[in-house]
Amino acid sequence: MIVTPQSMQFKASLPLQCGAALRDYALSFETYGELNAARSNAVLICHALNASHHVAGRYAGQDKSEGWWDNMIGPGKPLDTDKFFVIGVNNLGSCFGSTGPMHTNPDTGRIYGADFPVVTVEDWVNAQARLLDALGIQTLAAVMGGSLGGMQALSWALQYPERVRHAVVIASAPNLTAENIAFNEVARRAIATDPDFHGGHFYAHGTVPKRGLRIARMIGHITYLSDDVMNEKFGRQLIAAAKGGGQDDYLFSTLEAEFQIESYLRYQGDKFAEYFDANTYLLITRALDYFDPARTYGGDLSHALARARCKFLLVSFSTDWRFAPKRSREIVKALLHNRLGVSYAEIDAPHGHDAFLLDDPRYTSVIRSYFDSVEVTP
Amino acid sequence: MIVTPQSMQFKASLPLQCGAALRDYALSFETYGELNAARSNAVLICHALNASHHVAGRYAGQDKSEGWWDNMIGPGKPLDTDKFFVIGVNNLGSCFGSTGPMHTNPDTGRIYGADFPVVTVEDWVNAQARLLDALGIQTLAAVMGGSLGGMQALSWALQYPERVRHAVVIASAPNLTAENIAFNEVARRAIATDPDFHGGHFYAHGTVPKRGLRIARMIGHITYLSDDVMNEKFGRQLIAAAKGGGQDDYLFSTLEAEFQIESYLRYQGDKFAEYFDANTYLLITRALDYFDPARTYGGDLSHALARARCKFLLVSFSTDWRFAPKRSREIVKALLHNRLGVSYAEIDAPHGHDAFLLDDPRYTSVIRSYFDSVEVTP
Numbered sequence: 001m002i003v004t005p006q007s008m009q010f011k012a013s014l015p016l017q018c019g020a021a022l023r024d025y026a027l028s029f030e031t032y033g034e035l036n037a038a039r040s041n042a043v044l045i046c047h048a049l050n051a052s053h054h055v056a057g058r059y060a061g062q063d064k065s066e067g068w069w070d071n072m073i074g075p076g077k078p079l080d081t082d083k084f085f086v087i088g089v090n091n092l093g094s095c096f097g098s099t100g101p102m103h104t105n106p107d108t109g110r111i112y113g114a115d116f117p118v119v120t121v122e123d124w125v126n127a128q129a130r131l132l133d134a135l136g137i138q139t140l141a142a143v144m145g146g147s148l149g150g151m152q153a154l155s156w157a158l159q160y161p162e163r164v165r166h167a168v169v170i171a172s173a174p175n176l177t178a179e180n181i182a183f184n185e186v187a188r189r190a191i192a193t194d195p196d197f198h199g200g201h202f203y204a205h206g207t208v209p210k211r212g213l214r215i216a217r218m219i220g221h222i223t224y225l226s227d228d229v230m231n232e233k234f235g236r237q238l239i240a241a242a243k244g245g246g247q248d249d250y251l252f253s254t255l256e257a258e259f260q261i262e263s264y265l266r267y268q269g270d271k272f273a274e275y276f277d278a279n280t281y282l283l284i285t286r287a288l289d290y291f292d293p294a295r296t297y298g299g300d301l302s303h304a305l306a307r308a309r310c311k312f313l314l315v316s317f318s319t320d321w322r323f324a325p326k327r328s329r330e331i332v333k334a335l336l337h338n339r340l341g342v343s344y345a346e347i348d349a350p351h352g353h354d355a356f357l358l359d360d361p362r363y364t365s366v367i368r369s370y371f372d373s374v375e376v377t378p
Numbered sequence: 379m380i381v382t383p384q385s386m387q388f389k390a391s392l393p394l395q396c397g398a399a400l401r402d403y404a405l406s407f408e409t410y411g412e413l414n415a416a417r418s419n420a421v422l423i424c425h426a427l428n429a430s431h432h433v434a435g436r437y438a439g440q441d442k443s444e445g446w447w448d449n450m451i452g453p454g455k456p457l458d459t460d461k462f463f464v465i466g467v468n469n470l471g472s473c474f475g476s477t478g479p480m481h482t483n484p485d486t487g488r489i490y491g492a493d494f495p496v497v498t499v500e501d502w503v504n505a506q507a508r509l510l511d512a513l514g515i516q517t518l519a520a521v522m523g524g525s526l527g528g529m530q531a532l533s534w535a536l537q538y539p540e541r542v543r544h545a546v547v548i549a550s551a552p553n554l555t556a557e558n559i560a561f562n563e564v565a566r567r568a569i570a571t572d573p574d575f576h577g578g579h580f581y582a583h584g585t586v587p588k589r590g591l592r593i594a595r596m597i598g599h600i601t602y603l604s605d606d607v608m609n610e611k612f613g614r615q616l617i618a619a620a621k622g623g624g625q626d627d628y629l630f631s632t633l634e635a636e637f638q639i640e641s642y643l644r645y646q647g648d649k650f651a652e653y654f655d656a657n658t659y660l661l662i663t664r665a666l667d668y669f670d671p672a673r674t675y676g677g678d679l680s681h682a683l684a685r686a687r688c689k690f691l692l693v694s695f696s697t698d699w700r701f702a703p704k705r706s707r708e709i710v711k712a713l714l715h716n717r718l719g720v721s722y723a724e725i726d727a728p729h730g731h732d733a734f735l736l737d738d739p740r741y742t743s744v745i746r747s748y749f750d751s752v753e754v755t756p
Contacts, residue, residue, distance in 0.1 A: 018630035118630040178608035178639045179600060185640045186596045189647075192633055193589040195573055200633070211571040215593060218564045222557060230556035236670065250668060252396035252496040254660035255570055255578070259667065261556045262563045269567075282632035289637065290628060292614065 001074050001081070003030050003057035003067070007097060008134055014092075014127055020117035024106045027131050028053045028090040028097030032073060033081030035137070041376040042137045043084045044128060045069065046145035046152035049220070049284050050276060052096035055088035056081070071359050078368035083376060084141060089131055091124045093283040101279035102203060112279075114200020119283060121148070121291045125155045129163070141374055144168035146356035147323060148284070151291045154331065158293055161309040166374055168367070170315040171356040173327035174301050174334070175292035180322065183223055184285040187216035191278045200279050209278045214269030216281055221268050226319035226352035234261040301334040311341040313370045315363065317355040318348045343370065379452050379459070381408050381435035381445070385475060386512055392470075392505055398495035402484045405509050406431045406468040406475030410451060411459030413515070419754040420515045421462045422506060423447065424523030424530035427598070427662050428654060430474035433466030434459070449737050456746035461754060462519060470505050471497045471661040479657035480581060490657075492578020497661060499526070499669045503533045507541070519752055522546035524734035525701060526662070529669045532709065536671055539687040544752055546745070548693040549734040551705035552679050552712070553670035558700065561601055562663040565594035569656045578657050587656045592647030594659055599646050604697035604730035612639040679712040689719040691748045693741065695733040696726045721748060 006029055013023040030053050035042060045055045047068070056073040059065040073079045073086055090098040093116060101116035108115075132140070143164055145153040150172025157167040176184070191197055191212035198205045225233075237260045240249040250258065257263040297303040312335055316328035325346050335342040345366045349355040355363070384407055391401040408431050413420060423433045425446070434451040437443040451457045451464055468476040471494060479494035486493075510518070521542055523531040528550025535545040554562070569575060569590030576583045603611075615638045618627040628636065635641040675681040690713055694706035703724050713720040723744040727733040733741070 018628075114633070118632060175614060177605055178612040178614065178637070179603075179605045181614070181637050182596075182600045182608065182639050182643055185635075185637075185643060186593060186600065188632060189596065189644070190568060190593050193592070214571070215564060215568050218560075218567065219597065222560045222564070225557075227555055227557045230560065234556040236553060236556065236559070236673075250396075252668075254496060254566060254657075254664045255492070257563075259556070259559050259563075261560050265560055265563060266567070279632075286632045290630075295614075 001032065001057035002060050003032060003054075004059075005030050005053065005097065008131060010130060014123070014130070016117050016123045017120045018118045022092065022099065022117065025092060025099035026097070027092070027099075027127060029131060030054060030057075030067075030088045032056050032086040032088075033084055035085040036376065036378055038377050039137055040139065040141060041084050042132070042140050043079060043086045044132070044140050044143045044156070045073070045086060045088045046124070046128070046143065046149035047088070047091065048145070048147040048149045049288075050272070051149075052094065053088040053090040053098075054096070056086065068357065072364065072367060078364045079144070079371050084371070087131075087135070089128055091119070091284075092127050093119045093280060095277035095280040100277065101200070101283070102277055111201075111203050113203055114279060116279060116283065118286055120287050121151050121155050122159060124287070125152055125159050128152075128156075129160055132163075138163065140164050141376055142166035142168055142371070144170070145172070146170040147172060147353065148288055151288070155291070155293065157308040157310050157312070158305065161307050164310045166311050166313070167308075168313045168315075168370065169328070169331065171317055171320055171323050171328075171353055172331075173323045174294060174331050176289055181289050183219055184289055187219050188282050188285060190215035190219075191281055197278060200282075202278065208273070210273035213273040213276060213278055213281065214266075217269045217272035217276075218265040221265055223322045224352055224354045226321065226350060228319060229350050229352055230261065232350070234259070234264060239263050301330060302337040305331075305334045305340070306338050308335070308338065308340055312343070313366070314342065314344045315356070315366060316346050317351070317353070318346060319350055320353045320355060322353040379410065379435035380438050381410060381432075382437075383408050383431060383475065386509055388508060392501070392508070394495050394501045395498045396496045400470065400477065400495065403470060403477035404475070405470070405477075405505060407509060408432060408435075408445075408466045410434050410464040411462055413463040413513075414754065414756055416755050417515055418517065418519060419462050420510070420518050421457060421464045422510070422518050422521045422534070423451070423464060423466045424502070424506070424521065424527035425466070425469065426523070426525035426527045427666075428650070429527075430472065431466040431468040431476075432474070434464065446735065450742065450745060456742045457522070457749050462749070465509075465513070467506055467509055469497070469502045469662075471658060473655035473658040478655065479578070479661070480655055489579075489581050491581060492657060494657060494661065496664055498665050499529050499533050500537060502665070503530055503537050506530075506534075507538055510541075516541065518542050519754055520544035520546055520749070522548070523550070524548035525550060525731065526666055529666070533669070533671065535686040535688050535690070536683065539685050542688045544689050544691070545686075546691045546693075546748065547706070547709065549695055549698055549701050549706075549731055550709075551701045552672060552709050554667055559667050561597055562667055565597050566660050566663055568593035568597075569659055575656060578660075580656065586651070588651035591651040591654060591656055591659065592644075595647045595650035595654075596643040599643055601700045602730055602732045604699065604728060606697060607728050607730055608639065610728070612637070612642060617641055679708060680715040683709070683712045683718070684716050686713070686716065686718055690721070691744070692720065692722045693734070693744060694724050695729070695731070696724060697728055698731045698733060700731040
């Protein structure tokens with residue numbers, strides 16, 4: 001499936017939860033499959049921290065350019081683009097084409113940098129709704145996302161209850177725990193205290209706070225994997241052993257990478273620092289921290305979800321300690337309390353939070369059969 | 379109990395596992411209680427990452443100078459200094475008085491800095507044994523430690539099986555998991571990539587890599603606490619709420635601390651960066667990484683522990699995810715396989731890894747009754 005990214009420009013001001021507004025902004029997006037005549041088969045995909053609108057398919061002439069959920073979405077795949085019209089969209093504040101901190105603020109003529117307004121899950125959903133308006137789509141057959149994307153799917157059901165028929169919320173949570181926030185905060189401090197960050201205005205200094213981005217990504221990777229899968233993949237294996245050296249070859253160094261888990265994390269950190277924007281990292285982790293639909297209902301999630309009208313599929317993974325199954329079960333219970341239709345699958349997978357992006361036949365068959373059941377009037 | 383730190387100078391060269399040697403080094407230590415005539419009542423306390431030889435008691439004129447295990451050790455306390463002669467010792471490479479990277483290398487006349495040799499748990503135990511020699515103590519009634527200190531206690535039983543009668547190994551593990559090493563590595567990278575680190579020779583530059591130390595400590599603190607206790611202590615409480623503001627007052631900032639867990643971590647990081655040495659942090663986390671007594675036995679822990687001759691008490695805490703109970707059980711099983719006397723207590727405590735430093739009547743009574751049973755010939 002060869003795909004082409006598109007961009008839509010929005011003139012009208014978008015009011016944000018923080019009190020500011022964005023105007024003259026762009027959203028990058030992609031679509032897969034065909035919108036049917038009744039415009040009833042649209043599925044919106046919401047992305048997590050470091051993903052984008054490039055959800056499925058490949059770009060022409062770029063063999064290794066699969067979208068981040070290409071295993072899940074495409075012709076004949078669990079979310080079948082022969083049946084559904086699927087839309088991927090890059091969120092505001094991100095760094096893959098939609099308006100973000102590296103772009104020019106039309107009010108000042110200067111690059112936003114640290115002045116880009118703090119966006120929330122609710123703001124993203126509002127922006128996505130305007131994109132659907134522009135595409136002539138009133139109602140979504142479904143909205144789907146994993147992790148932070150799942151929070152957006154849940155928020156769609158609350159902000160636009162009449163515009164969503166199904167919400168698929170994977171490896172997600174009704175809000176972050178103190179530990180989740182703590183990991184985000186350490187990552188943010190690593191970035192913000194990197195001397196190359198310059199208070200978020202590093203573009204003007206011609207620098208990139210790569211040290212901080214590397215640390216942030218290394219912390220992230222630890223929390224995406226389970227202890228078990230890390231032990232299985234890396235254990236205590238030395239790099240020397242992988243290079244054919246004996247297991248007795250401790251380097252006795254504190255600065256060189258000695259264990260394979262160390263070189264894996266350093267590699268992931270280096271790669272990430274080359275392409276990801278530091279201000280985007282701050283914004284997106286903060287949107288995670290702030291998401292908490294029960295907050296304005298005195299912490300009562302059942303009360304908060306009473307607005308929802310759609311059907312739900314929730315999926316969690318047994319070894320996901322970042323967004324543990326018990327967090328998904330909180331959502332399930334609150335939905336059931338409201339007598340809403342909810343299916344829930346708890347997949348016994350070893351891969352931790354990352355499992356939502358991986359192929360597991362139990363997981364993909366749950367998604368496939370759920371979407372098989374989604375009715376689409378032609 | 380008023381105590382006084384002491385220091386012992388060692389001329390003779392101490393060969394290290396890395397192949398280097400240390401000479402003309404000092405060990406800081408303290409003692410509590412009286413060594414009996416038979417010299418049979420000595421208990422050595424081994425410290426973990428950021429602690430020292432100041433284990434119990436107070437310094438004269440300093441009301442708030444309690445030792446780090448003062449709740450456990452003293453007259454009438456679980457480890458009763460009316461019965462035992464207790465020794466606390468600061469490890470080589472640390473930053474509380476014993477020779478470390480901030481001291482002068484006698485071979486070069488320059489400050490060690492990054493050239494301080496990489497020391498291991500086994501090296502520390504050898505240095506501790508020389509201190510005992512100098513104090514005229516041939517056999518320990520017991521050696522006790524938590525976390526990294528527990529690794530030293532275990533290693534004592536293997537390196538000097540005839541010199542230990544009891545080993546008390548608390549909240550510890552037979553080696554680090556890949557995830558443990560991963561957290562250590564991120565902390566080390568934060569320090570080593572701080573521009574103020576200068577390859578470990580920051581003393582000569584008049585700088586301190588405080589940014590890196592702060593990040594390292596924040597990561598550490600997350601792993602010392604359980605998710606549960608973090609939620610109970612901080613939850614999603616805003617700083618504004620603690621200051622009397624309403625819960626609706628999101629600051630919508632990525633740089634300011636918003637949640638109470640954030641200010642807690644920042645405070646812990648700031649405090650740590652004021653007193654802890656960056657090179658020491660690298661050395662001590664590396665000693666943790668390297669400890670693995672089963673390594674030279676093809677990973678067979680039972681085989682590795684066959685050398686031990688003493689009796690053991692193992693203690694673990696249910697919510698400790700850094701050194702989980704299952705890691706202590708691995709040691710217990712290997713000891714039982716060798717038909718060694720072992721008692722094991724798994725305490726259902728909410729406080730995570732930090733529990734080993736806290737007062738819990740179930741925990742302290744286990745320690746008390748174990749030491750009551752340790753026979754001391756007068």
